[in-house]
Amino acid sequence: MGISQSYGAPDRAGGRATIRRALELGVTFFDTADAYGWGANEELVGEALRDHRDEVFLATKCGFVRGPDGTASVIDGSPEHLRAACEASLRRLGVRTIDLYYLHRVDPKVPVEESVRALAGLVREGKVRYLGLSEVSPGTLRRAHSVHPITAVQSEYSLFTRDPEDGILPVCEELGIGFVPFSPLGRGILTAAARSTEGMPENDFRRRNPRFASTNLGRNLELVDRLAEIAAAKGCTPAQLALAWLLARDPPAIPIPGTKRPKLLEENVAAADLRLDRAELAGIEAAVPRGSAAGDRYSPELRALVDR
Numbered sequence: 001m002g003i004s005q006s007y008g009a010p011d012r013a014g015g016r017a018t019i020r021r022a023l024e025l026g027v028t029f030f031d032t033a034d035a036y037g038w039g040a041n042e043e044l045v046g047e048a049l050r051d052h053r054d055e056v057f058l059a060t061k062c063g064f065v066r067g068p069d070g071t072a073s074v075i076d077g078s079p080e081h082l083r084a085a086c087e088a089s090l091r092r093l094g095v096r097t098i099d100l101y102y103l104h105r106v107d108p109k110v111p112v113e114e115s116v117r118a119l120a121g122l123v124r125e126g127k128v129r130y131l132g133l134s135e136v137s138p139g140t141l142r143r144a145h146s147v148h149p150i151t152a153v154q155s156e157y158s159l160f161t162r163d164p165e166d167g168i169l170p171v172c173e174e175l176g177i178g179f180v181p182f183s184p185l186g187r188g189i190l191t192a193a194a195r196s197t198e199g200m201p202e203n204d205f206r207r208r209n210p211r212f213a214s215t216n217l218g219r220n221l222e223l224v225d226r227l228a229e230i231a232a233a234k235g236c237t238p239a240q241l242a243l244a245w246l247l248a249r250d251p252p253a254i255p256i257p258g259t260k261r262p263k264l265l266e267e268n269v270a271a272a273d274l275r276l277d278r279a280e281l282a283g284i285e286a287a288v289p290r291g292s293a294a295g296d297r298y299s300p301e302l303r304a305l306v307d308r
Contacts, residue, residue, distance in 0.1 A: 001032075001033070001036045001041065001258055002258045002259065002260050003015035003018070003036075003041060003044065003258075003260045004036045004037030004040045004041035004044065006203075006204070006205045007201075007204055007205075007206075007260070008200070008201035008203065008204050009201065009203075010037060010040065011260045012044055014260045014261060014262075015041075015044050015048070015260050016044065016047070016048050017262055018259060018260055018261060018262050018265050019044075019045065019048035019049065020048065021262040021265055021266070022265055022269075023049075023052055023055070023056075025265070025266065025269045026269075027265075027269065028055060028056050028057055029056070029057050029059070029254070029256070030045060030049065030056055030057070030058055030059065031059045031060075031154075031180070031182075031256045032045045032058075032059070032060045032061075032093075033060055033061035033062075033064075033102075033104055034060065034061065034062055034064070034085055034088065034089050034092075035061070035064040035072040035104060038066060039088070039092050042060060042089055042092040042093050043092045043093075045058075045093065046092055046093035046094040046095065047094070050094055053095060057099045057100065058093065058095065058098060058099045058100070059098070059099060059100035059101070059102065059132070059152075060089050060093065060098055060100075060101060060102070061101070061102040061103070061104035061132075061134060062081075062082055062085035062086060062089065062101065062102070062103065062104060063075055063076065063077055063081075063082070063085070063103050063104040063105050063106075063107065063115075064076075064104050064105065065081070073301070073305070075104075075105045075106070075107045075108070075109075075305065076107060076110075077103060077105075077106060077107025077109070077110040077112070077114075077115040078107070078110055078114075078115075078118075079114065079115070079117070079118030079121075082103075082115060082118045082119060082122075083118060083121075083122070086098070086101065086122050086127055086128065087127075089101075090127060096126075096127075097126060097127060097128065097129055098127065098128050098129070099129045099130065100128075100129065100130045100131075100132050100151060100152060101119060101122065101128040101130070101131060101132065102131075102132035102133060102134045102152070102154060103115055103116070103119065103131075103132070103133050103134065103136075104134050105134060105135055105305050105306070105307065106133070106135075106136055106140055106307040108307075112136075112140050112143050112144045113143060113144070113146075113147050115144075116131065116144045116147040116148050116150075117147055117148070119131050119148070120147065120148035123148070130149075130151035130152070131148060131149070131150055131151060132150060132151055132152040132153065132154060132180075133150055133152075133153050133154075134153070134154040134155065135154070135155050135156075135305075135306045135307060136153060136155070136168070136307050137167070137168070137307050137308050138167040138168050138170075138171040140307050141153060141168065141171055141172075141175075141177070142171065142175075145175055145177070150175075150177055151177065151178060152177060152178040152179070152180050152254075153168060153172055153177055153178070153179055153180065154179075154180040154181075154182055154256075155168060155179075155180075155181065155182070156181065156182055156183045156297055157179070157181035157182075157184065157246070157253060157255075158181065158183060158184045158185065158186050158190060158242060158246070159186070159190060159227070159242055159245060159284070159288045159293075160186040160189065160190065160211065160220070160223075160288070160293035160297070161183070161186070161293070161297050162290045162291065163297075164179070164181075165290070173251055178254060179251075179253050179254070180253070180254050180255070180256060181246055181253050181254075181255045181256070182255075182256055182258075183297075184242065184243055184246050184255035184256070184257050185239050185242055185243070185257055186211070186242075186293075187206055187209060187211075187212075188206070189211060189212070189220055189221075189224060190224060190227065190238060190239060190242040191237070191238055191239040191242075192224050192225070192227070192228045192237075192238040192239075194206070194212075195217075195221060196217070197212050208299050209295075209297075209298075209299060210295035210296045210297075210298075210299060211293060211294065211295040211296075211297065212295075213295060215294075215295075216294035216295035217294075219293075219294040220293055220294055220295070223287070223288045223292055223293065224238060226287035226288065227241060227242065227284065227287055227288055229287075230280070230283055230284060230287055234274070234280065236270075236271070236274055237267055239257075239264075239267060239268065239271070240267060240268070240270060240271040240274055241271075241274070241284065243255055243257060243268060243271035243272075243274075244271050244274035244275075244276055245276065245281065245284050247271070247272065247274075248275075248276050248281060
């Protein structure tokens, strides 16, 4: 997402270089959405992966339409829209089949069963291999899964955002559904590098994120500094430690840290080689206890788009 929106100016050249480096490092799972730059990100990902289609697992999402202000503030889960969105994504990505197709958000105006039946039709037609849901409640997941198998659920999950542990993670484990955390680095704050919104571009959405607000940032940076001390003792970066914590979960999560810089990609990928023992995991939990982050993970207008 960050290559095309939300974190300052889009960076196509940097994005292409980052994707090429990811392929060199053995990364095979790529996640995009039609809402990321309103198609621009899918076009970029499709272009970068065109000669590597058989080597990668490609995920994208549908359900958002551009709101009156140009943002992804309107959800359309109608069968007509989902079918049209899939056809458009296939064209932009330059592929015949999408490996994993998520409903980006559940449309409160459309029963989830109706949306999933429409997506299941795309599976039968060979346009989609597997279905996923994003930011979905446990009850809605059960209803959707009863219509067609849901392969993956994507939601925010990190040391700062532990909400999934309250319901969606146990249901995923019960039903055999994979869990894919987005923003596993807390939108950069868990890297220990994002310490202020000063200097961030005006269109960087973290300027409006409650956890970066002046009333909350100091407390959150105290937690990050504790994490950094553990990382230094481990000989890794705070970002790598936060990702290794997710990879050590049982059952394991499949985090998708986003970046538009090859150097940061290399740092993230190296986290897969870290191993944490019980004492180290306990130390991380003590340094950043569940519920200790100050501020909501979303601004009120974005929070309203999450199925609860």
